[in-house]
Amino acid sequence: MTQSADFSLIPGETGDTLVLHGPLTVATMGALDPQLRAITTPLAWIDLADVGEIDTVGAWVCVRMARDSGAQIIHPRETAVRLIAALQQTDSQTVAAEPIVLPWWHRALGHLGDRVIGMAVGALSVLGFVGQMIVAAGGLLRHPSRFRYRALVHQMELVGVDALMIVGLMSFLVGIVIAQQGAVQLRQFGAEVYTVNLVGRLTLRELGILMTAIMVAGRSGSAFAAQLGTMKLTEEVDAMRTIGVAPMEALVLPRVLATVIMLPLLGVYSAIMGIIGGAVLGQASLGIPFITFLTRIREVVPTHDIWVGLVKGPVFGLIVALAGCYQGMQVKTDAEEVGTRTTAAVVMAIFTVIVLDAVFAVLFSEVGWG
Amino acid sequence: MTDADADADTTTTLAPDPAFPIRVRGLRNAFGGQVVHDRLDLDVRRGEILGVVGGSGTGKSVLMRSIIGLQVPEAGTIDVLGQSITAARDDRDIAIRSRWGVLFQGGALFSTLTVAQNVEVPLREFHPDIGDDLLAEIARYKVRMTGLPMSAGARFPAQLSGGMRKRAGLARALALDPELLFLDEPTAGLDPIGAAAFDQLILGLQATLGLTVFLITHDLDTLYEICDRVAVLADHRVIAVGTIPELLALDHPWIDEYFKGPRGRAAQSARRKGG
Structure with missing residues (x-):
């Protein structure tokens, strides 16, 4: 029922051009995203001319790749323009607040302490x-x-x-x-x-x-x-x-x-x-x-x-x-x-x-x- | 969807028309002896925000529940996005669940999951192939798109205010990039500033995502501000659908009282001043 999405890389002087094909939707990106993450060559352009349907998930992946590689998004269609603009706005407001992950012994001790205090408070x-x-x-x-x-x-x-x-x-x-x-x-x-x-x-x-x-x-x-x-x-x-x-x-x-x-x-x-x-x-x-x-x-x-x-x-x-x-x-x-x-x-x-x-x-x- | 699929249930399906994602014909709902809907017809146009109003007990929520397949009607046909809801035999038959999002009145967030996990639930359910990294990213930008702070994603529903819970519920409703959005009294229980902000949020998202919105509300400001058309429920039916000026031209006593009462006038004058 759904077509799958695909991509190809065209080498260029300042960097490769990533050409995306097919629908970029929540249904197709699950398969495509790991492949895109595996791209290591520098990108200069992300070409969306051949992209059919696009939703926020597809647009998000484009925005993320453009942000991470410094590439320009080219030839987006009308829907893509709108979604990418909305997501870029969201993304720029996003202050990276990664949760701090403590080492396991730290967490284990913390957990134990919580339990002890919890028991005392409980009593x-x-x-x-x-x-x-x-x-x-x-x-x-x-x-x-x-x-x-x-x-x-x-x-x-x-x-x-x-x-x-x-x-x-x-x-x-x-x-x-x-x-x-x-x-x-x-x-x-x-x-x-x-x-x-x-x-x-x-x-x-x-x-x-x-x-x-x-x-x-x-x-x-x-x-x-x-x-x-x-x-x-x-x-x-x-x-x-x-x-x-x-x-x-x-x-x-x-x-x-x-x-x-x-x-x-x-x-x-x-x-x-x-x-x-x-x-x-x-x-x-x-x-x-x-x-x-x-x-x-x-x-x-x-x-x-x-x-x-x-x-x-x-x-x-x-x-x-x-x-x-x-x-x-x-x-x-x-x-x-x-x-x-x-x-x-x-x-x-x-x-x-x-x-x-x-x-x-x-x-x-x-x-x-x- | 292929033509062959559509032909399978032509007996109960109306001619599919992409301009009308929701079509209701001859709907009848009754609980015990009490009739809620009788011969109710309604068409929702693609890309519009349709407000649904009616007095208490006229079955606004029941209509929404019927359309999304939670309530099996006694009679009538309901087609959503070209598929029959009424002909479906059980939950699994309704494959279009991934193409609509629903915001319930209280938010109906899963209380044991964080907001971000709540958003991930439908994604995991319908698209198990999405990797954890992408899943987390999607949840993060959906949370941001509904105007919540980043930190809200890691919180549990009980730790959020009523307004934030509604936004979180909206983020979950939008998780799968649906074409249809059902909202049950989204601004009820919000302060006027929060309600106005929520109206603008819906309007903005509708424009960005190209949504068709089915919105149940009692909030006259919402009706004036964001609804393209308004459907009025009374006497077990949809008695009128149209823009507010069109409805007022009908001279129906209930509609007049609704829109021309003191609250209606206030909302109207606010609308004139505002724009």
Whole structure:
């Protein structure tokens, strides 16, 4: 459909004449430009008499070659005259401002420094965010009528009720896996019956709440970050401020509170589903009747195991919701940042939850709740 | 384009006429029960700046979206540069996308790319054979041609003001040296000085590049200053096309109110004083 462009060089006394043929357009210059750049002989004239169609890309290449080699452009047609004049004007106004490229080690060190400073600033601003939230919570305690119960209930539904299905299924399956794997190992000591202890204590103390926290971080923490981040981008958050609604009160506190309330509940539910999973496996392949399994749980699991789970629940909930809301509220520039902030929210939440879980493990064994 | 290609869809194609790069016949657009366009006809002449005006909700943007193939009309034919848009079955059929440029209202720049990279996107898409050096040079002079400072090329859209974003959007629209330029309210949201400068920029580029411009606007100054003809959308149709004096001679109540209202008079008197 398109013809290709071509050129020929005619030697002359003061320098060669570059004769261009065919259409000089954006479609043809891609192939021609590297060849023209390869010309090393000095040019005196650039002849455009045989040029058909020309657009700004073709004209630009002519202007550039004329500028670089000092050649004169001759025989341009009407369109070419107009375009070349426009481009020469643009070019003359162009102050060459080449970006400075630093050596790689310089950039690597700079990058590292940016990261370190970024982490320090990040830690400070998380602290600032927590402070703002406490101030907002204090304000609400003094004026409880301002509290948004509807938003809280709505968020509790999203965080808690809507997660029942997936958390339940996950816990049930994990309960089965623990019971099955535990039984295989304990059988070697003839202590199969201790599978009940394993399932009961593990789900109530650790796995129930930990898995729930991770699931909620993935479901709700990410949603918080994406929602708030998008609201920041569309200036909804700013609009709320100008109307006199504090975003902390209206957006952040209901989400945080909802997660703090729902996570322990979900954790207990998860532990129960895990135990049921274990009991189902016990019935099916260990020969322990379902009811016996549940009765044994009551005998072998100390009450403080339930407390361990319940104490961790609200703390993990706070971490997950804070990470989501904080990252969401930090969004400033563009759609890509919403994505990176959402990822950061989930990573931050899960990492902190696991670190805190280890701290809790040490703490509880110190106070004799081992 | 060969004759054989043109013959393939003669059933829906009007006789191609190089003098009219855009031809719309019997266009009908409706959303749900709400009719936006009905039996709408419009011809755009080569090399003109056609202003499109109409009250809110008369479907100016929908008309533009129909012409550039973003909106599939219920009925009617639209030919652009001798090819049928309405007969095309999917995006790939519309090969003439490289022959028009579109400036959306908000600029619609890709927010994760710099201005220069934004300009390079259509070039890379349609002409992968262009080398990186030439690509960078093209992006640089396009950015300069739209009146942006050199430094703007390396910036991200979020770092630019509204007026600069429009210019950057225009640079991207012009990336492929199109024959047609679609502008959706280019001066909306600009201050009067910025708007006047943008008008002059469009006028200058139109003369230099020989563009045909389809321009949706509410800006009376723009209409008086740079439009060769004005198309008026009302009652689901283009009720009139012509120069402003021609339109005023029609004695249509909406047109009279539009151009002879207080704002219209102000723009008119400014025009008389100016030239």
